[in-house]
Amino acid sequence: MKTVTTGKILFNRQLFKEYHLMGLKVPAYFQESLPGQFVMLRVPGRNFPFLGRPLSIYSLYMHQTDSVIEILYRIAGKGTDLFAHMKKDDDVSVLGPLGRAFDVQAEGKHIILVAGGVGVAPLSFLAEHYGRLFPDDTLHISCYLGAKSSDTLIGLERLEHLCSHVKISTDDGSAGYHGLITDLFDRDFLSSPHEDAFIYACGPHQMMKSLAHILERHPCECQVSVEERMACGIGTCLGCTVVIKSDKTKQKFVRACKEGPVFDIKAIDWD
Amino acid sequence: MKNMTVDIGGLVIKNPVMTASGTFGYGEEYAPYLDLERLGAIIVKGLSLKPKAGNYPPRIIETPSGMLNAIGLENVGVESFIKEKLPPLKELAVPIIANIFGETVEDYMKVAEILSEAGGVSGLEINISCPNIKKGGIDFGTDPDLAFEVTRSVKKVTHLPVIAKLTPNVTDITLIAKSVVDAGADAVSLINTLKGMSVDIVKRIPHLKNITGGLSGPAVKPVALRMVWEVARSISAPVIGLGGIMNAEDALEFLIAGATAVQVGTANFIDPGATMNILDGIDRYMEEKGIDNITDLTGSLRT
Numbered sequence: 001m002k003t004v005t006t007g008k009i010l011f012n013r014q015l016f017k018e019y020h021l022m023g024l025k026v027p028a029y030f031q032e033s034l035p036g037q038f039v040m041l042r043v044p045g046r047n048f049p050f051l052g053r054p055l056s057i058y059s060l061y062m063h064q065t066d067s068v069i070e071i072l073y074r075i076a077g078k079g080t081d082l083f084a085h086m087k088k089d090d091d092v093s094v095l096g097p098l099g100r101a102f103d104v105q106a107e108g109k110h111i112i113l114v115a116g117g118v119g120v121a122p123l124s125f126l127a128e129h130y131g132r133l134f135p136d137d138t139l140h141i142s143c144y145l146g147a148k149s150s151d152t153l154i155g156l157e158r159l160e161h162l163c164s165h166v167k168i169s170t171d172d173g174s175a176g177y178h179g180l181i182t183d184l185f186d187r188d189f190l191s192s193p194h195e196d197a198f199i200y201a202c203g204p205h206q207m208m209k210s211l212a213h214i215l216e217r218h219p220c221e222c223q224v225s226v227e228e229r230m231a232c233g234i235g236t237c238l239g240c241t242v243v244i245k246s247d248k249t250k251q252k253f254v255r256a257c258k259e260g261p262v263f264d265i266k267a268i269d270w271d
Numbered sequence: 272m273k274n275m276t277v278d279i280g281g282l283v284i285k286n287p288v289m290t291a292s293g294t295f296g297y298g299e300e301y302a303p304y305l306d307l308e309r310l311g312a313i314i315v316k317g318l319s320l321k322p323k324a325g326n327y328p329p330r331i332i333e334t335p336s337g338m339l340n341a342i343g344l345e346n347v348g349v350e351s352f353i354k355e356k357l358p359p360l361k362e363l364a365v366p367i368i369a370n371i372f373g374e375t376v377e378d379y380m381k382v383a384e385i386l387s388e389a390g391g392v393s394g395l396e397i398n399i400s401c402p403n404i405k406k407g408g409i410d411f412g413t414d415p416d417l418a419f420e421v422t423r424s425v426k427k428v429t430h431l432p433v434i435a436k437l438t439p440n441v442t443d444i445t446l447i448a449k450s451v452v453d454a455g456a457d458a459v460s461l462i463n464t465l466k467g468m469s470v471d472i473v474k475r476i477p478h479l480k481n482i483t484g485g486l487s488g489p490a491v492k493p494v495a496l497r498m499v500w501e502v503a504r505s506i507s508a509p510v511i512g513l514g515g516i517m518n519a520e521d522a523l524e525f526l527i528a529g530a531t532a533v534q535v536g537t538a539n540f541i542d543p544g545a546t547m548n549i550l551d552g553i554d555r556y557m558e559e560k561g562i563d564n565i566t567d568l569t570g571s572l573r574t
Binding site: 051095234253 | 537
C-alpha cells in the first residue's frame, strides 16, 4: 500500500538567496522514481501552510544503504519558506513519486535541455538518468540554461558535469549570452538544426511559451514539465488544471498531476 | 473492533466514516493508498446529466488552515460514470453513494433515475448548493421551497435512500434541513463549503479565476460543528457531519455534537490514508472509554 511517508532531512542549505537544496532520506521504493516525477512535500502537524507542495525530484541516489532524493526549490511563498527553515534531522512528510515522467529516448538521438531558473531541477535528474542509461558517453546532451544573473545560474556546475555542452544566458548579461535563453536556443537551432533532436524543457511559463512558438517552425519533438498549484497530487482535487488544445476550436482540461506534469509542448494551450 | 454500525436513513453501513464528494474522485484514484473496503461508504464526485469541463484555472488557493476551490463541478457525466467508473466500484464490499447535481429539477430527476436503475449504487446524495437556472440562478439549497421541491422530486423517482447535502451559506440552516426532511430526505449531510475569496495584492486580481470559491479544511470546522449541532436538535432524520475533519478527534466532536456519521474531505488531499487513521482513532477512543456501540456517542453532548 502506498502512503505518505516520512523523509528525514540529511541537509537543507541555501544555494543563493531564495534558492535552496534539500536532501531527504526516503524509503527504498523511491529508487523507482523517474525524471519528471514529483513529490508532495509537507511539514507535518501544521494547519498553515496547509497543503503539500509539489516539487520535482532533482537527484536520486543511494547513500550507503539509504535512498536519497534531492529537492531543489525556490522560496515562492509561505510553504517553501517554511521548508527553508527546516533543519538537518527534521522530518517532512513525502508522498511520491507522482505524475508522468519524461519519455526517455533510445541511443542516436541528440538530447537538448532548455532550463530556466528552478526549472533546472527535473532536467538535471533527466541528465543524471541518461548518464546511468548510457554510462559510456554515447549520448550527446546539450543544455541551455537561462537565469536572471550569473548568481542565479543554479545547478550550473552539476549540468556541466552531466551534459556534453552547456550554454548559458542571463537577463543582465553578467554571464553568457545577454538575453533570453530561448533567443540563444533559436539562434543556434536555426544555424544547425537537429532533425534527430529531442528537446526537454522546464522553466517559467513565458520561456516555454516562447519555445513552443519557436518549435512551430521545426518538426522535432519537445516535452515540457509544467508547474501548477496542487492540493492532492494524485488526481482527485482537480485543482491543477492545464488547458490542452484538443483540436483547432476546442480546449480540454487535464490534470498536471496525473496526465502531466510532463506534456508534449504542442499539446498545451500556452495562451 | 467495537460496533460501529450506523443506520443512515435505511442505509446501514459498517462504520460512520465516509469520503466527501469531490475529494475522493471515483474511488479508483485512492485504491493504491488504502483498503477501500474498510470505509463506511464511498461518496463519489458529483455527477450531472452531461459531462462538465469545470472552470478555467486557477481553481484552488491555499488559505489559513484551509483552501478555497472553484473546480466548477467537473465530472464525466452520469452515463460515463455508469459505464466506466462504476463497474470496478461494484466489485468492492463497500456501499457507493452517488452525489448528484443539476441546473433544473428535471436534471436532478433524470440523473437520479438513471443511477437508481444502474444497480450498484446504494444511495444518492443530492448537492443542492447549485444555482437553479430556471429560477434566476438562486441556489436550490438557500431557499426552503426550492430545496423542498428538488428533494421531493428526486424521492419520487428513486427507491434509494436520499441524503440532502446542505450549504452553510444561509441565515438559518435548520429551516432548510426541516424543509428537505419534510420533502422526504432520509438524511442530511452538512456542511458543503463556505463561500469565500482571496486576493493577489501584487497583481490585484482574485486568486481564483472564478473570483469566489468554496472554503474547506480545518478553518471551517467550528462553523460546521455548530451547524451540525443545530440541525441535529431540530430534525429527527440522521445527520452526517463534515467540514474540516482531519483526524479522529475532529470526527468524534461531530458525532458527540449529534452526527450519526461523518465525511472526510480535504484531509484526503493532505494524506490519502486519512480516513483509515480516523477509523482507527475512533476505535481506540471507544476502547479507552468503554463504549460498545458508536450510536451511544451520537448526540451525547452534555450542555
